[in-house]
Amino acid sequence: ETGVTQTPRHLVMGMTNKKSLKCEQHLGHNAMYWYKQSAKKPLELMFVYSLEERVENNSVPSRFSPECPNSSHLFLHLHTLQPEDSALYLCASSQDPPGGIRSKQFFGPGTRLTVL
Amino acid sequence: DAKTTQPPSMDCAEGRAANLPCNHSTISGNEYVYWYRQIHSQGPQYIIHGLKNNETNEMASLIITEDRKSSTLILPHATLRDTAVYYCIVRDGTGANNLFFGTGTRLTVIP
Secondary structure (H helix, E strand, O other), rough: OOOOEEEEEEEEEOOOOOOEEEEEEOOOOEEEEEEEEEEOOOOOOEEEEEEEEEEEOOOOOOOOOEEEOOOOOEEEEEEEEOOOHHEEEEEEEOOOOOOOOOOEEEEOEEEEEEEO | OOEEOOOEEEEOOOOOOOEEEOOOOOOOOOEEEEEEOOOOOOOOOEEEOOOOOEEOOOOOEEEEEOOOOEEEEEEEEOHHHHOOEEEEEEEEEOOOOOOOOOOEEEEEEEE
């Protein structure tokens, strides 16, 4: 138990569906992240939120839309996905002091997404 | 961030020490060495990190060479639950937020 929870743990959706992934951290951290892990590929950073503002967006297609309503919650809204978007989606959080050394990240268990 | 090179796989007998090497010959002075592991179908787990000095915590020890071009993660008494992919990451402490995980070393602990 890392203090980062993700729901749902498994999701199967059609290409025309709209769904959302939810992440919640109970650690009081100020930064949250979405990563994607496709089969046999390294983890890829998708989005970073620091103090509830998006600070990084690594060329992610617009069919993925993140939302960070407060420092404890992070969503990833999905619409019109493609089968190649099937992957493990991981959420992480960290406590980063301003201008200080970046700290370790705590990961949730992930959501296994299958797009049919 | 500097690139790292790790062997793709290693085996270790249960109860023995597992020594996982990592080369990071292009590391710069302000870059830290981080180790994470990922047990099958779970999220990565932080293990340890260091800058210059050797470090030890309840999970592992990190040995960094004097020139900082390589490091070794040591699991002193490997158990079956230590079977996982281990990632060595070199990262500027105040730079980008992302961690580049690479392909890591798949450690299999054998009974």
